[in-house]
Amino acid sequence: MKQTVKVGLLGLGTVGGGVYKVLRNNPDVEIVKIAVKDKNEVQEIEGLDKDLLTEDAKIIVTNPDVDIIIEVIGGTGAAYEFIRIALENGKHVVTANKELIAKRGEELFEIARANNVLLLFEAAVGGGIPIIMPMKMSLAANKFERLAGILNGTTNYILTKMDQDNADYQVVLKEAQELGYAEANPDGDVLGFDAAYKIAILASIAFKKKINQEDIYREGINELSPIEFKYANDFGYKIKLIALAQDVNGKLDVRVHPMLVSTKQPLAHINNVTNSLVIQAHPVNQIMLTGPGAGEMPTASSVCADVLAIVSEIHTTNNLLPEMRSNNTETAEIIPIEETVNKYFVRIDADDTPGVIGAIGNICSKFGINLNYIIQKDVSETGLATIVILTGKTQEKSLIAALNEINGLSAIKEIHKVIRVMEL
């Protein structure tokens, strides 16, 4: 007979409720205590045993009978303290806390290592999508080259609606807030912080280095307008908020910003709140993992998978799941955005006069920028022409320099938002 594994749950919000519902039916696991902020403010869960509730998380993380702590409080304050104490008390910890793992994961992994316990965090990235364990175990024989994905459901929902309805950002944001897909203060999502936490976590796994969160270049979706989606569609692209991490000769290129994704790529068809990660590695080549990036039950699926992985080995070895341990010593050198290499989509308003396209082409050529195409689109009733450029690969500072010079041409009225173009 297997002994029941005793679990303490910290937090009973959306994810915590899902975890409780899934684990209470599992015969190998017993939830012995649930820490909540206020016992009188607990969500209604049918059949919830109120005797499990406590407002004192400390007694759970120090309880000698508890084997595994599940942390679904969120944030980097109390959650950090409780996880630290739990690890120091020899408990395995499972968390869904991306911000904490991104910002202070390495400290906590070190404490876990010193106490020979596991700190697992599958649910921190991609909600219900299996990502961390496949990367660490199923792709263990690989050298990772690039990760690129849609890792934030809120922004993908907004971008999908802006594309489908050709609607304004503010209108769609409001709708997303009403539907509960975006928070009252949406900055964490729409400015790219959430995706940046996630790509930092994945980059540290893929490239086995510490990532300083502040080094990650970040650009949100809040400056996109319907006209960009229209042009993107005309040229066979969708606009997605892409989190990217790639190895460039030993330095890392890690960033989050909108990108054009060709509709020939499955990633362009990942819509609404779905998340998807494209992994480029050797020898496997390219893998794409897709699914629900958030939500009560999908996130609970990943939290519970981590719990069950620990449960499966806890009674037979004191060195369980060695491939799932994290321990990076070196800190990554992150390439500044100006030195990254990209293709670019540029839209320019100009007088409809002869020679403009030639002049733009000459300036690009001078800066060593190849043009995949340069097209003059609509001429408006004001006589302004829209010129659309898709460049070949070039360093961002070359593009900026070229655009500065192009901006000095008398025929140029406005250079609009530049959007980088995804290559898969």
Next chain:
Amino acid sequence: MKQTVKVGLLGLGTVGGGVYKVLRNNPDVEIVKIAVKDKNEVQEIEGLDKDLLTEDAKIIVTNPDVDIIIEVIGGTGAAYEFIRIALENGKHVVTANKELIAKRGEELFEIARANNVLLLFEAAVGGGIPIIMPMKMSLAANKFERLAGILNGTTNYILTKMDQDNADYQVVLKEAQELGYAEANPDGDVLGFDAAYKIAILASIAFKKKINQEDIYREGINELSPIEFKYANDFGYKIKLIALAQDVNGKLDVRVHPMLVSTKQPLAHINNVTNSLVIQAHPVNQIMLTGPGAGEMPTASSVCADVLAIVSEIHTTNNLLPEMRSNNTETAEIIPIEETVNKYFVRIDADDTPGVIGAIGNICSKFGINLNYIIQKDVSETGLATIVILTGKTQEKSLIAALNEINGLSAIKEIHKVIRVMEL
């Protein structure tokens, strides 16, 4: 210091060569012997130590110094014998052999269980895509409801080309053979045997039952013609060879046949030799795993992942990776194809006379079949009209009965190939 784990490799063909190239650089693993059919017929691999080669696989699988056997011979004859002997000799086994696992996996799992060793087979399904381990570990807290996917690269390549070039099956098959994507005798792929092995393996994992390979309904791609692709495109679909397994009230619905997949679904955009599996489960909801379904290096990635998973635990526990063990006692009851429930796409040639559509509608209604649409398309110079029907969900035997009756209408000239329609 970790002790090196000793590996014996059976087979040095395409996958074996890839495995050798990946593992020879791994410091934790030592390939001590490689069994080949004929030492003089071995492929050229730079730096291959010819002293490792032997024509006697038996001495490898009985060698007390060998910890892990990798079987990449293929087939169900010698491969079965060598794996059985290896397991009985207390060796862990990693295989890429889908036919063997589908047909005789349960016998071998039982021998593995009796000898407390692992038999892993990630590479048997989906080549380099992590599927088996994510299903068994990352989705361990889930109840699987449905698996549906593109699991054969050869047929997906052919279908992609038939769609893109509106080309004949025979023409594209020949091209695929010249490119090495299809074998000289393509039956294993194009008639759906390969996909059927794979879905049998996945169904046994998802639903924890033995699957009799003969019970799986199978229909190939060899009867599809360009006209079907044209109509599919007109109505917003692609045609894919889908391997399906779903639980229907405790019975299993497991089958392989062409289906229409809506272009709104990412699965419709999985092209060429790429494979993809859509997993529907509770609580995670829907996950999609995509990547290279075959090939030397992707398949080696999965074989080596299994090897490294064993290596990671081999020295610390004698009960390694308990979640990865397989042991099904009950045999699945498979629903006959006539009793399955589907939506259907039917194309009918009929005289362009009034009342035909009404008559068809009446017959469908009589058999309880809802029509999502019925459309009269082109009228040819011979005066024949093409009528296209998309039914609602109905049992296959009702559809067959209705089509029989429709076929008796005097205006009907021909009912063409019926294609089932995917619902995700």
